[in-house]
Amino acid sequence: MVKNKRALVIRTVLGWLIAFIMAFPVFWMTLAAFKTEMDAYASPPLLVFTPTLENFAEMNQRVDYVRHAWNSVLVALGSTFLGILIAAPAAYVMAFHPTKRTRSIMLWMLSTKFMPAVGVLVPMYLMLVWLDLLDTRTALITITLLSNLPLVVWMLYSYFKEVPAEILEAGRMDGAGPLKQLRYLLVPLATPGISSTALLCIILSWNESFWCINVTAVDSGTLALAIASFSNPEGYFWAKLSAASLASVAPILIFGWVTQRQLVRGLTFGAVK
Amino acid sequence: MSGVELKSVRKNYGAVEVIKGVDLTVRDREFVVFVGPSGCGKSTLLRMIAGLEEITVGDLLIDGARMNDVSPDARGLAMVFQSYALYPHMTVAGNMGFALMLAGVPKAERDLKVRQAAKILQLEALLDRKPGQLSGGQRQRVAIGRAIVREPKVFLFDEPLSNLDAALRVQMRVELAKLHRDLNATMIYVTHDQVEAMTMADRILVLRAGIVEQVGSPLDLYNKPANTFVAGFIGSPKMNLVGASVSRRDGQTFAFLDGGQRLPIGDVSLKDGAGITLGLRPEALLLSAGGAARGEVSVIEHLGGETLVYVDIGKGQLLTIKTGDQQPARVGDIVPISFDPSRLHLFGPDGQALN
Ligand SMILES: Nc1ncnc2c1ncn2[C@@H]1O[C@H](COP(=O)(O)OP(=O)(O)O)[C@@H](O)[C@H]1O
Ligand SMILES: [Mg+2]
Numbered sequence: 001m002v003k004n005k006r007a008l009v010i011r012t013v014l015g016w017l018i019a020f021i022m023a024f025p026v027f028w029m030t031l032a033a034f035k036t037e038m039d040a041y042a043s044p045p046l047l048v049f050t051p052t053l054e055n056f057a058e059m060n061q062r063v064d065y066v067r068h069a070w071n072s073v074l075v076a077l078g079s080t081f082l083g084i085l086i087a088a089p090a091a092y093v094m095a096f097h098p099t100k101r102t103r104s105i106m107l108w109m110l111s112t113k114f115m116p117a118v119g120v121l122v123p124m125y126l127m128l129v130w131l132d133l134l135d136t137r138t139a140l141i142t143i144t145l146l147s148n149l150p151l152v153v154w155m156l157y158s159y160f161k162e163v164p165a166e167i168l169e170a171g172r173m174d175g176a177g178p179l180k181q182l183r184y185l186l187v188p189l190a191t192p193g194i195s196s197t198a199l200l201c202i203i204l205s206w207n208e209s210f211w212c213i214n215v216t217a218v219d220s221g222t223l224a225l226a227i228a229s230f231s232n233p234e235g236y237f238w239a240k241l242s243a244a245s246l247a248s249v250a251p252i253l254i255f256g257w258v259t260q261r262q263l264v265r266g267l268t269f270g271a272v273k
Numbered sequence: 274m275s276g277v278e279l280k281s282v283r284k285n286y287g288a289v290e291v292i293k294g295v296d297l298t299v300r301d302r303e304f305v306v307f308v309g310p311s312g313c314g315k316s317t318l319l320r321m322i323a324g325l326e327e328i329t330v331g332d333l334l335i336d337g338a339r340m341n342d343v344s345p346d347a348r349g350l351a352m353v354f355q356s357y358a359l360y361p362h363m364t365v366a367g368n369m370g371f372a373l374m375l376a377g378v379p380k381a382e383r384d385l386k387v388r389q390a391a392k393i394l395q396l397e398a399l400l401d402r403k404p405g406q407l408s409g410g411q412r413q414r415v416a417i418g419r420a421i422v423r424e425p426k427v428f429l430f431d432e433p434l435s436n437l438d439a440a441l442r443v444q445m446r447v448e449l450a451k452l453h454r455d456l457n458a459t460m461i462y463v464t465h466d467q468v469e470a471m472t473m474a475d476r477i478l479v480l481r482a483g484i485v486e487q488v489g490s491p492l493d494l495y496n497k498p499a500n501t502f503v504a505g506f507i508g509s510p511k512m513n514l515v516g517a518s519v520s521r522r523d524g525q526t527f528a529f530l531d532g533g534q535r536l537p538i539g540d541v542s543l544k545d546g547a548g549i550t551l552g553l554r555p556e557a558l559l560l561s562a563g564g565a566a567r568g569e570v571s572v573i574e575h576l577g578g579e580t581l582v583y584v585d586i587g588k589g590q591l592l593t594i595k596t597g598d599q600q601p602a603r604v605g606d607i608v609p610i611s612f613d614p615s616r617l618h619l620f621g622p623d624g625q626a627l628n
Contacts, residue, residue, distance in 0.1 A: 165361060166355075167361075169354070170419075172345045184360075
């Protein structure tokens with residue numbers, strides 16, 4: 001009993017410690033966002049200070065927050081919606097009508113994530129120039145969609161696999177072709193999985209910064225671009241950078257907080273069914 | 274007319290052949306049962322008829338029309354799956370009306386048909402429930418109801434009763450037989466349980482490892498099994514199969530049992546010394562004097578209405594004898610065994626029936 005109790009205490013302390021280490025940068029960023037630039041640089045760091053909103057005001061002057069936020073929303077929702085629209089039929093075929101090559105195709109899709117994005121930056125950039133799509137939301141949505149697609153297909157595939165094949169076969173006997181099986185059977189039955197895939201996809205798209213920084217500018221840049229503009233050759237502006245970061249991640253943090261139950265339910269869908 | 278015809282049907286999974294040439298004609302309104310041990314290809318054969326598996330070689334005809342390349346829903350069939358495969362997110366009514374909904378049948382007509390089927394199956398009170406809120410037996414009924422609503426030419430069943438407990442299984446067996454009569458429908462039914470096959474079928478197809486061993490009425494299979502496999506598979510308790518060899522003396526033919534005893538048999542067109550198998554059903558054996566053989570009682574099982582006596586006839590070979598007598602003998606007794614020669618089955622060295 002005593003031993004168990006001690007193990008429990010150790011585990012609890014360890015758990016909190018790890019949580020603290022992981023959350024610390026966010027905590028520190030939140031503090032810095034409300035400091036003056038002077039306070040932010042103070043050494044030793046200040047824990048007690050007079051909070052100010054001037055960073056936010058200044059950030060708003062320098063970048064168009066609303067515009068970038070709107071771009072972020074469009075890119076996240078657009079790439080997620082289109083991604084699922086494309087991935088669902090693919091995952092359906094892979095889960096229920098696999099061929100000899102299905103496994104290799106799935107591995108190949110995953111392997112596209114092995115290469116660092118910077119490796120294809122130049123060809124992608126040139127293609128966008130030719131297509132006249134630089135600094136457009138179309139380009140950013142397409143790229144984000146494609147880079148998330150392997151993950152989305154994999155996740156949907158594993159959720160679809162949970163649905164017994166006989167249910168779809170019963171649907172076939174009842175006259176449902178592939179699209180109707182998807183619409184009337186698979187999608188309703190895999191809703192928890194599909195929603196958590198969508199949520200994860202939204203979060204990933206929202207935080208995508210590499211392509212956004214490299215192929216967009218003022219017109220179609222997302223909040224990631226807005227943050228980046230605060231660490232530039234003129235020097236680092238700690239407090240303003242923090243304010244911009246906070247303003248960028250706040251929406252997605254709140255979104256994640258609100259949807260966390262759904263997210264967890266979906267991710268453990270198979271395990272607890 | 275709703276006949277189903279299989280012509281030299283084969284199925285390969287990659288290089289493995291699992292159905293090795295099946296010919297069968299299912300007549301209109303017939304109840305045909307595919308029976309065989311697990312893994313012999315019954316489901317595969319049924320699923321090929323349903324259109325859920327492709328036919329590698331051969332033809333499938335329904336009402337005379339070739340159906341190999343027709344989609345499952347257009348073949349005029351309905352299937353009841355072993356797992357029931359109900360749509361878990363739809364109500365009972367939704368499940369039963371799904372096919373009609375997809376076919377664009379107006380809601381009023383749909384409801385009427387669903388209600389009619391529900392009435393036949395006593396599901397009226399459950400129409401608004403989800404499958405998760407039903408018992409196993411009720412789910413089974415819904416699965417059947419879903420098939421009935423479509424008014425198919427042919428019903429296909431894949432081990433529909435194997436997930437039910439024993440009592441419910443017997444009850445559903447009777448109900449299915451009644452349903453077959455009431456609906457006047459053609460039915461093809463798959464099971465590994467020979468009792469289900471015997472009790473429900475007009476005709477039984479016995480399948481082993483993708484090969485048809487015999488097709489016939491239940492009593493045909495019981496009275497004239499074509500080979501040792503069918504002989505051992507049909508009937509409960511199992512037929513006694515005893516190894517022996519042919520020997521002739523003084524113009525009479527005998528079977529020398531592996532256990533050492535000798536039985537007179539009718540003449541067979543086999544050489545002396547040829548290996549044969551004697552088949553004797555437990556219910557054809559009697560514990561009475563004047564018998565051709567004897568043995569020591571090793572186990573007695575009392576089932577109440579009947580008693581199973583296991584008699585050792587030498588070298589550990591046990592004969593099962595079924596009798597209505599509650600105290601036919603005691604363990605350790607040496608008992609005489611006799612039988613009506615007309616109920617003796619003889620199988621040649623290749624396992625095929627001789628008479
Ligand atoms: N999709 C498949 N791929 C490869 N082999 C299969 C497949 N489905 C069934 N089989 C094989 O075919 C044989 C017959 O299976 P099945 O028709 O399900 O048998 P039964 O219903 O009589 O138990 C089995 O040996 C099984 O392993
Ligand atoms: Mg089977």
